[in-house]
Amino acid sequence: MDTDYDIVHLDEVASTQDEASTAFRRSGVSTLVIADRQLEGRGRSGRSWLPPDEAMFASFATMPAWELQDHPIIPLLAALAIRRSLEVHTGVVVDVKWPNDLLVEGAKVGGILVEGSADAVTIGCGINLVWADPPAYAGAVLAGSGGTGFSIDIARTWVDALGTMLREGAAGWPIDAYRASCVTIGERVRWDGGEGIAADVGADGALVVVDSAGQHRVISGDVHLLGGS
Secondary structure: OOOOOEEEEEEEEOOHHHHHHHHHHHHOOOEEEEEEEEOOOEOHHHOEOOOOOEEEEEEEEEOOOOOHHHHHHHHHHHHHHHHHHHHHHHOOOOEEEOOOEEEEOOEEEEEEEEEEOOOOEEEEEEEEEEOOOOOOOEOOOOOOOOOOOHHHHHHHHHHHHHHHHHHHOHHHOOHHHHHHHEOOOOOEEEEOOEEEEEEEEOOOOOEEEEEOOEEEEEOOOOOEEOOOO
16 A cells, blocks of 8 residues: 555664654655664653563654644544554554553553654654563553564554544544543542642643642643542
8 A cells, every 4th residue: 555654664673763763854754664673662751661572663753734832632643543553453442541651451551752853753652562471560462473564564554543633633633532542531640740630631632630729731741540530
């Protein structure tokens, strides 16, 4: 199938984020980089990504025609897009923890990292496909290998869905679908500003938290589910 972006598949890479960003800046063509192994993957706030037994490591570099103030919505779109792709290819419906962590039965199976600059937005996605012995907080989507080319199929469907949403613009992003998938809403959470009940996700992508002092809009940072509401 023809695409409006370049696709690069590598056996091994230090970072798909760096590879995709470099390729996009060099060619000017949106670029999806997929790697079978990633040696120096990173998460939000510079955290490292522990390698599972089998994974999808992918990054998409592009420059959407969006206003800068709307860019905080992009991680939420990326999470919604990979959720759709995983359902198509695995039949597994994953939950989203605001803003962009992917969970199966409460265990984290993947996440999104968005890095932006004046001339590029690079959207990375790592999904644990198979992990026989994960750490306590993590899990995997599949019990057994998806086979050769499986991660490429997932990545392409992810970027196709994401690209469609980006082209539709910030005003038309599927916020109701995101709200329906987000397990954070209705839960007691802790964030840098305190604790409260996550009441909603706003049109700008912010998490709306309510406590005894009133309503707060959490734009970024770590949000921890405390359980119960």
